[in-house]
Amino acid sequence: MQRREFIAALSGMAIVWPFVAGAQQVMPAIGLLSGASSRDYAPMIAAFRIALGEAGFVEGKNVKIEYVWADEQYDRLPALAADLVRRQMQVIVAATTPAALALKPATTTIPVVFAIGGDPVRTGLVDSLNRPGGNLTGAAHINVETAPKRLELMHELMPNVKIAGLLVNPTNPLAKSVVPTVQAAASSLGLELQVVYARSDEELEAAFASLPASGVGALVIGTDPFFTSRAEKLGATSLRLAIPAIYQYREFTAAGGVMSYGGSIIDSYRQAGLYVGRILKGEKPGDLPVQLSTKVELFFNLKTAEALGLTVPLSLLGRADEVIE
Secondary structure, eight states: OOHHHHHHHHHHHHHHSHHHHTSSOOOOEEEEEESSOGGGOHHHHHHHHHHHHHTTOOBTTTBEEEEEEOTTOGGGHHHHHHHHHHTTOSEEEEESHHHHHHHTTTOSSSOEEEEEESOTTTTTSOSOSSOOOTTEEEEEEOOGGGHHHHHHHHHHHOTTOOEEEEEEOTTSTTHHHHHHHHHHHHHHTTOEEEEEEOSSHHHHHHHHHHTGGGTOOEEEEOOOHHHHTTHHHHHHHHHHTTOOEEESSHHHHHTTOSEEEEEOHHHHHHHHHHHHHHHHTTOOGGGSOOEEEOOEEEEEEHHHHHHTTOOOOHHHHTTOSEEEO
């Protein structure tokens, strides 16, 4: 290695690991990139901060966090990721799958810890859960994998429905996986599936408006930060149109949706906080296995069910983790 290359390599190491090496007495900086908006991710960020504190790092005291939000405009993520990399963060947190996919090609040296829904191997983020290698690791909860089950639960709640709807955001990389899996589940249940797309508030209104004319009697909402940020609106619209809907997270049911089923997003952010702490203490991301939570939760909102004229069978209520009355 030539002298100039050797010095450059040492400089790069100092940029990535200044806190660990002690080369500079500066407060380490964590970048957090999300495809969502800040107003809707407060519980997740709180879980991340608490876990980071348990690992010994308190925001504003011995670590700083720079938050970058794409506000569901996923086409902005590559530029936002590149900007964070240029600002020489010690660790970058990828909050949401679109953010993680934008960060993967942006850097091969800065540690990236993701908190996402879905299988990170299937989406190409890592080659292995146990040995991710490289500079990416993190935590994931099952997401795409639960979409067919959400359709099954809706069918169990409303066995007379013949046409079900699936709402997805076409700009989300996971949409390509969700549609065929739910389509296969619909075929096995003898249901017709109508897929509608929305990436903006205008398209969301149009998608919902098209459902009654299509004969859709129940709706599965594909997991997406854009939909998560509009949980209350989705619940209110499905109630107004008398089309029961099911989503991934409890927040949707608490906001007025009739039912939710899926993995715990809070757990993923907590694990991400712990991993960031370990990396700041010197561990390598490639040595930390991806934490994949297979825990799923089922929630019902009985007030919404009553408003929609639905009676939730005891067979479903008995499996619920929580019933909101």
